[in-house]
Amino acid sequence: MPTRRAFLTGTAAALAARPSLAAVSETTVTAAPAMAQIVPAEYGPTEVWAYDGAVPGAGLRVAQGTRIRRRFVNRLPQASTIHWHGIRIDNAMDGVAGLTQDAVPPGGEFLYDFVVPDAGTYWYHPHSNTLEQLSRGLTAPLIVEEAEPPEVDRDIALTINDWRLDENAQIAGGFGNMRDGSHAGRLGNYLTANGEGDPQWDAARNERLRLRLINAASARVLRLSALGLSGHVVALDGMPLAVPEPFADLVLGPAQRADLILDVTAEAGEPAYLVSEERDGGYALATFNVTGTASAVARPAPAALPPNRLEPLELSGARAVDLRMEGGAMGGLAEARIGMRHDGGHGGHMGGPVGMRELVENGFAWALNGVAGMPEAPLVEAARGETVRVKLVNDTAWPHAMHLHGHHFHVVGEAGTGPARDTVLMDRGQTVEIAFVADNPGSWMFHCHMLAHQAAGMMTWVRVAES
Ligand SMILES: [Cu+2]
Numbered sequence: 001m002p003t004r005r006a007f008l009t010g011t012a013a014a015l016a017a018r019p020s021l022a023a024v025s026e027t028t029v030t031a032a033p034a035m036a037q038i039v040p041a042e043y044g045p046t047e048v049w050a051y052d053g054a055v056p057g058a059g060l061r062v063a064q065g066t067r068i069r070r071r072f073v074n075r076l077p078q079a080s081t082i083h084w085h086g087i088r089i090d091n092a093m094d095g096v097a098g099l100t101q102d103a104v105p106p107g108g109e110f111l112y113d114f115v116v117p118d119a120g121t122y123w124y125h126p127h128s129n130t131l132e133q134l135s136r137g138l139t140a141p142l143i144v145e146e147a148e149p150p151e152v153d154r155d156i157a158l159t160i161n162d163w164r165l166d167e168n169a170q171i172a173g174g175f176g177n178m179r180d181g182s183h184a185g186r187l188g189n190y191l192t193a194n195g196e197g198d199p200q201w202d203a204a205r206n207e208r209l210r211l212r213l214i215n216a217a218s219a220r221v222l223r224l225s226a227l228g229l230s231g232h233v234v235a236l237d238g239m240p241l242a243v244p245e246p247f248a249d250l251v252l253g254p255a256q257r258a259d260l261i262l263d264v265t266a267e268a269g270e271p272a273y274l275v276s277e278e279r280d281g282g283y284a285l286a287t288f289n290v291t292g293t294a295s296a297v298a299r300p301a302p303a304a305l306p307p308n309r310l311e312p313l314e315l316s317g318a319r320a321v322d323l324r325m326e327g328g329a330m331g332g333l334a335e336a337r338i339g340m341r342h343d344g345g346h347g348g349h350m351g352g353p354v355g356m357r358e359l360v361e362n363g364f365a366w367a368l369n370g371v372a373g374m375p376e377a378p379l380v381e382a383a384r385g386e387t388v389r390v391k392l393v394n395d396t397a398w399p400h401a402m403h404l405h406g407h408h409f410h411v412v413g414e415a416g417t418g419p420a421r422d423t424v425l426m427d428r429g430q431t432v433e434i435a436f437v438a439d440n441p442g443s444w445m446f447h448c449h450m451l452a453h454q455a456a457g458m459m460t461w462v463r464v465a466e467s
Contacts, residue, residue: 024067026111029057029082031126031138032075038192043169048137049076051124055195056159056216057140064119064144072110076133079103082112083127084142085255086238086408086422089114091442094405097128098340099374099443099461104128118308119146120238121157121212121257131218131451132175135164135186139216146306150234152210152261153294154201158274158286161195162188162217181456182329182365184398185219185254191276193285203264203272203288206295208302211260211274211286215252218451221399221425222252225282228272228290231262232302239408239420240305249277253401253425255449261302266290310420311385311437313410318387318435321380323446325426327359327366327457330397338362339373339457350376364457366396366448372457379446379460382438384467389435394426400453401425404462405444409436423449438464 034050051057062068074080081103083095093114097103104110116122122142126133141157149155164172164186180186193199203209209229215222225248232244237257247260266272272288327333335353350371359365364372369379382388389412394400401423408420412433426432447459 024069026069026071028071028073030073030075031080036137036195038163038195039165039169039190039197046165046169046171048171049133050137051140055137055139056161059123059140059142059157061143061145062116064116064147066144067113067115069111069113072104072112074104074106074108077106079105079128080126080133081110081128082124084112084114084122084124086120086122086257087114087142088117088406088408088440091406091440091444094442094444095127096405096445099445116144118238119144119306120235120240120308121214121259122238123159123214123216123257125216131186131455134216134451135175135218136171137161141212141214143212144238148306150210150261150302150305152208154207155210155212156201157212157214158193159214159216160222160285161192162220163190163192164188165190176363176452176455178360178365178456180452181363182327185450185452187219188217191283191285198284198287200287200289203290204292204294205264205266205268205290206293206298207264208299209262209264211262213252213258213260215254215256217254219254221254223277224250224252224285225275225277226262226273227275228264228266228270229262229274229288230265231260233258234261234302234305235259236419237408237421237423239310240307241419242304242307244302244304251425253399253423253449254451255401255403255423256421256425259305263299264288264290264294268292310408311439313417313435313437314387315389315412315435318389319380319382320389320391322369323379323390323392323460324369325366325392325394325396325400325458327372328396328398331395333367336364336367336370336372338364339371339375363455366453366456366458368458368460371460374459374461378443378463381463381465383465384439384441386438387435388438388462389433391431391433392426393431394429397428399425399427400458401449402446403449404436404446406440406442407436407438407444409434438462440464441466
C-alpha cells in the first residue's frame with residue numbers, strides 16, 4: 001500500500017511528465033501572400049504564399065512530447081488547412097480538408113492542438129488544394145528534438161523546394177493541368193534550400209553537422225550526394241535507423257526526409273557541398289566554405305539516435321490487402337469508377353466505371369483499386385492495434401511516393417522489414433509490401449505525394465476503429 005506521501009510524489013511526477021493544459025501557450029501561424037527573394041536579387045522578388053511571411057516558414061523546433069497549440073489564421077484567397085506531416089497525431093488535428101476537418105475559409109481560423117510523440121524531422125503544409133498551395137510556397141519544418149540529442153557542432157534543417165517560375169521569376173500557373181497530372185507531376189525549374197538558390201555557411205574541417213533534409217517539392221525526386229562532407233544517415237522520415245548507414249547517394253522522394261550526421265572533410269580553403277544530381281549536372285543545395293579546423297582528428301562514427309516508441313510488428317496473422325495502382329500516361333487504364341475529387345472528402349455515392357476519356361474530362365488520370373479519387377469505402381477497416389499489410393502494385397509507367405497519414409510503416413522485403421517510414425518511393429512497375437500497426441484511431445489518407453498525381457485521383461484512405 002503506497003503511503004500518501006509516495007502517492008502524491010508519484011502524482012506530481014505523472015503530472016510533470018504530461019503537458020499541462022494551462023501551461024501551454026498558444027501561438028499563431030498565418031498563411032498569406034508575401035514577396036520573397038528566392039532568385040538572385042537582380043531578378044527581383046517572387047510573389048509567393050507563405051507561412052508567417054517566409055518561404056519556407058520559420059517552422060517549429062520543440063522537445064519530444066511537447067504539446068503544440070497553434071492557431072492557424074488563413075489570409076489566403078482560398079480555403080486551407082495544415083497537415084503536420086509524419087506526426088502520429090490525433091485524427092481531428094491531421095488537417096485533411098473534407099476528411100478530418102472542414103477547410104478553413106479565407107479569413108477563418110482553426111486551433112491545432114496536439115502532442116508530438118516522436119523525435120525527428122517533420123514538416124507541415126496545406127492539405128486543401130495541396131498542389132497549388134504547396135507549389136506556391138506553403139511549407140515549413142517541424143523539428144522535434146530528442147531528450148538526449150547526438151553531439152554535433154551544428155544542427156541545420158534544409159527545406160528543399162522546387163519552383164516552377166516564369167521568365168519574370170513569378171510562379172507559373174496551370175496547376176492541375178493534365179500533362180503534369182498524367183506524367184511526372186509538376187516538376188519545377190528552380191531549386192531552393194531554405195528559400196535560397198545557393199545557401200552558404202562557414203564551416204571548419206572536422207566540424208560535425210547534423211543536416212535535416214526535407215524534400216518539400218511537389219514532384220521532384222532528389223538524388224543527393226556530398227563533396228567534402230562524409231558521414232551517415234541516422235534517420236529517415238523522422239524515425240531513427242537502428243544502425244546508421246554510410247551516406248553515399250541518397251534518393252529522397254517528395255515528402256521524404258533524412259537526417260544526416262556529416263563531418264567536414266574538406267581542407268581549409270576548399271568548399272564542401274550537399275549536391276542534388278540533376279539531369280544537366282549537380283546543383284549545390286548547401287555550400288560550406290571551410291575556413292579553419294575544428295579539431296585535429298576525425299571523430300568516430302555517430303551512434304544510433306534514441307529510438308521512438310513504435311508498436312512492434314506482428315506479421316503472422318496480419319490483415320493483408322492489395323492496392324493496385326493504375327493509370328497515367330502510357331498506363332493503358334481502360335476504365336475506373338469516379339470517387340471524390342477534393343483532397344480528402346469521401347462518402348459520396350460513386351457510379352459505375354467510366355472510360356479514360358471521361359476520367360480525363362473530370363480531371364482524373366490515375367486509379368487505386370479501380371477508383372479515381374477518394375473511394376466511398378476505405379481501403380481497409382482495421383481494428384485498433386491490428387497489424388495491416390498492404391501490397392502496393394505499381395502497374396503504371398511512373399514512380400510514385402505513397403504517404404500514409406497518422407502512422408509509420410515498414411517495407412517488408414525478402415531481407416526482412418525496413419525502417420519505419422511515412423512515405424515510400426516506388427519505381428514504375430515495382431511491387432512493394434508495407435506493414436504497420438494500426439494503432440491510431442480515425443480516418444487516414446493514403447495517397448501519392450506527387451501532388452499532381454494526388455489531384456488527378458491517386459488517393460485512398462484507411463480507417464482504424466476506436467477499439
Ligand atoms: Cu504518383
